Amino acid sequence: MISREICSRVLQAAVATGADYAEIFAEHTTNHAVSMIANRVESINDTVIAGAAVRVYKGLRSVMASTVDTSESGLIACAQKAAEALGQGSAQIDIVLRERLFGDIHPVKIVPSSVENARKVEILKEGYFAAKEYHEGITQVSGNLADVDHNILIANTEGIYTQDRQIRTRIAISAVADLGSGTQTGSCSPGRRMGLEVFDSEICARDVGIHAAKQAITMAGAGYCPAGVMPVAIGNGFGGVIFHEACGHGLEASSVAYGQSVFAGKLGQQIANPKVTAIDDGTIPNAWGSINIDDEGAPAQKNVLIEKGILKSYMIDKFNGRRMGMASTGNSRRQSFAYTPTSRMTNTYIAEGEDNNDDIIASMEYGLYAKEMGGGSVNPLNGEFNFAVNEGYMVRNGKICEPVRGASLVGKGSQVIMDIDMVGKNMAMGQGMCGSSSGSVPTNVGQPMIRVSSITVGGR
Numbered sequence: 340m341i342s343r344e345i346c347s348r349v350l351q352a353a354v355a356t357g358a359d360y361a362e363i364f365a366e367h368t369t370n371h372a373v374s375m376i377a378n379r380v381e382s383i384n385d386t387v388i389a390g391a392a393v394r395v396y397k398g399l400r401s402v403m404a405s406t407v408d409t410s411e412s413g414l415i416a417c418a419q420k421a422a423e424a425l426g427q428g429s430a431q432i433d434i435v436l437r438e439r440l441f442g443d444i445h446p447v448k449i450v451p452s453s454v455e456n457a458r459k460v461e462i463l464k465e466g467y468f469a470a471k472e473y474h475e476g477i478t479q480v481s482g483n484l485a486d487v488d489h490n491i492l493i494a495n496t497e498g499i500y501t502q503d504r505q506i507r508t509r510i511a512i513s514a515v516a517d518l519g520s521g522t523q524t525g526s527c528s529p530g531r532r533m534g535l536e537v538f539d540s541e542i543c544a545r546d547v548g549i550h551a552a553k554q555a556i557t558m559a560g561a562g563y564c565p566a567g568v569m570p571v572a573i574g575n576g577f578g579g580v581i582f583h584e585a586c587g588h589g590l591e592a593s594s595v596a597y598g599q600s601v602f603a604g605k606l607g608q609q610i611a612n613p614k615v616t617a618i619d620d621g622t623i624p625n626a627w628g629s630i631n632i633d634d635e636g637a638p639a640q641k642n643v644l645i646e647k648g649i650l651k652s653y654m655i656d657k658f659n660g661r662r663m664g665m666a667s668t669g670n671s672r673r674q675s676f677a678y679t680p681t682s683r684m685t686n687t688y689i690a691e692g693e694d695n696n697d698d699i700i701a702s703m704e705y706g707l708y709a710k711e712m713g714g715g716s717v718n719p720l721n722g723e724f725n726f727a728v729n730e731g732y733m734v735r736n737g738k739i740c741e742p743v744r745g746a747s748l749v750g751k752g753s754q755v756i757m758d759i760d761m762v763g764k765n766m767a768m769g770q771g772m773c774g775s776s777s778g779s780v781p782t783n784v785g786q787p788m789i790r791v792s793s794i795t796v797g798g799r
Contacts, residue, residue, distance in 0.1 A: 340365050340502070341391070343436045345411045346494035349393065350434050353418035354496060357428020358395035361418070362495035364634060365391035365409060366676050371451060372485040373459050375467045383456055392676040393418045395425050401658050403679045436500040441638050445625050447506045449535040451486035458535070459484050462544050463510065469548030470514045474556045478522065479515040480548075484508075486534075493636035503631045507532050507781060509770065512548045516555035523561075523744060525554030525729070530627045530770040530781070554711065554730050557742050564731060564746035564798030570706040571748065571791045572699050572734065577712050577769030579784035582617060583687050584717045585724040585752030590644050591670070592659035592682040593776065594719060601722055601753045602650060610650045611756035614692050617645040619654055621669060621685035627770040628686040628783040635671040635680060642668050644687075645756075656682040674778020681777045688785030692762025696788045699761045701737035707746060707796050708732045708739050715747075722752030725797070747797035755791055763788035 341349075346363055353361035368388040374381045391414060392405040404421040406413050451459075467482040489505040509530025515522050527550040531537045538544060573581065586602075594600035602610060611617070621630045621639030630639045635657045643651050655663065656671035659682055672683035700708065708731065715726030728746035732739050768785035 340367060340490065340492045341409065341414070343438065343494070343500050345414065346500060347434050347436055348411065349414045349418045350494065350496055352415045353393050353395050353422055354432050355429070356422040356425055358397050358422065358425055359432070360396040360496055362394050362493065362635065363391060363414070364394070364673070364676055364680070365492040366490060368487065368489045368675065369452060370485070370487050372483060373456065373463050375463055375482040378471070380460055388675050390676045391417065393421045394679070395421045396658065396661070397425055399662055400425065405677050432496050434496050435498055436494055437498050439499055439501040439636070441501060441631050443631055444622065445532045445629055445631065447534040450488070450506065451508060451535050452488055454535050462538050466510055466512045466544035466548035469545040470512050470552040473549055473552035474516070476516045476518045476556055476559060477514050477552050478517050481513045483511045491634065493632070493634070495636060499636040501632060501636050505532065505630065506534055507627065508534060508537050510542065510544055510547055512551040514552040514555040516552070516559040518556070518559040520559070523555050523558035525551045525558065527551040528770060531625050532627060532629050533625050558730060558744050561742035561744040564707065564743035564796065566796060566798040568793055568795050570703050571794050571796065572703065572706065572708045573712065573786070573789050573791065574708070574710040575763070575765045575785070575787050576767040577784060578709065578789070579688050579769065579786040580712050580771065581724065581726055581748065581755065582689055582786065583684060583773070583782070583784040584715065585722050586617070586756055587684050587687050588717070588719055588775070589722055589752060590653050591684070592653055592655040592663060595653050596659040596662040599720055605650050608650055609648045610753065611645050611648040612759045613648040614762045615645055615648055615756055615759050616643070616690040617688070618643050618690055619670065619684055619687045623686050626686045626768065626783055627781050628684070630685060633669045633671040634673045635667065637667045637669040637671065639685065640669040642670070654682045654684060656680060672777060672780045674780055678778040681775070683775060683777060683780055684773060684782050686768065686783035686785070688766060688768065688783070689762065689787070689789065691764050691766045691787050694761040694763050696763040696765055699763055699788055699790045700734060700739060702761065702790065703734045704736060706734045708734050709746065709748065717752070724752060725749050743798070745798055749795040749797055755794060758792045758794065759789050760792045761790035
């Protein structure tokens with residue numbers, strides 16, 4: 340996108356007032372989306388995001404400026420604004436850029452932009468009408484098929500000059516059901532860092548629609564969940580959202596570096612049940628949250644965060660790593676050039692354990708099986724959370740019984756990971772978009788089935 344020669348001159352302008360580090364982040368991103376509702380295609384949208392940002396450090400001060408003018412003059416003007424905001428001084432950096440190729444472990448066979456809209460509509464209709472025709476109680480269905488082609492370039496005064504192309508594809512189906520006692524919604528939205536070939540190998544659009552509709556019908560026929568403190572089995576896949584939100588954010592350097600995390604200063608200490616091993620891994624081939632390089636040009640890594648209950652690592656970006664005196668772990672991410680990057684998760688999951696899933700359910704005399712989790716809210720300072728259960732069932736005498744609606748899980752992240760006393764063997768991932776100070780980025784959450792020995796269940 341931008342030559343090494345131009346990048347060198349822009350970086351020289353950025354450090355002209357005494358910065359000890361400078362970087363350029365440029366991107367060209369194409370977003371494409373097809374939407375359906377009321378049995379017809381509602382919209383087909385294309386958007387393009389293109390621009391660049393220049394960021395400079397001086398000690399523990401950081402300034403970023405951005406521009407949509409990626410000509411040499413536009414980039415130099417942007418660099419000069421960042422330099423002026425940083426202060427007065429003189430440059431002391433000899434900049435020699437060398438191109439780095441970190442490889443691509445996420446092969447794409449069918450680039451979405453090369454496929455006609457008619458084919459994308461056909462895929463979306465398959466999922467949409469599978470949901471619509473599942474049951475007469477389905478009253479409304481909406482669907483979306485989106486693909487992103489995200490191209491980035493990073494150059495910095497440490498000599499890095501590198502690029503990456505990130506293609507992702509995702510389908511989402513939502514169904515509303517009414518069986519006479521109020522409406523309930525079911526949804527399913529799998530995605531991968533792949534092209535349209537994902538629908539030939541890993542995602543069946545019809546199954547996505549059926550999953551959404553079945554969940555809606557099941558919950559529409561359910562009674563309300565009783566409230567109380569009880570053991571809870573949490574299903575695999577998107578169940579990992581509790582660890583992601585209530586604990587994962589507390590392990591990011593953006594919180595830890597400022598002492599705004601309950602896990603700050605606890606490396607080497609036991610923070611979870613010994614059955615818990617938690618990992619953030621940006622190197623999983625074709626996974627939704629995977630990257631080849633992060634948004635500071637560092638290669639993706641597999642980072643063991645918690646090993647058998649012991650805190651082993653944080654997720655660290657370059658700038659917050661300065662404050663902590665620790666190296667980057669390849670976790671710096673940003674939504675676009677308009678956002679300042681910071682430490683973020685990629686594919687974060689609780690690893691498989693040694694318990695059998697059947698034994699987890701059988702161990703519960705009375706409790707809740709949260710088969711599929713939904714959204715919620717978390718206080719980042721203390722980890723207190725409240726999450727909805729999208730699909731839940733009561734457990735009695737070691738058996739999964741009737742479905743229940745309106746359930747929620749209320750607790751504190753640092754406590755819930757101590758109370759995970761059984762970890763199953765069916766680890767799976769669920770896809771989402773994680774919002775934080777550097778915008779919205781694609782992340783995977785995951786886990787096998789787990790049991791929390793005691794947690795507050797909200798209901799009626």
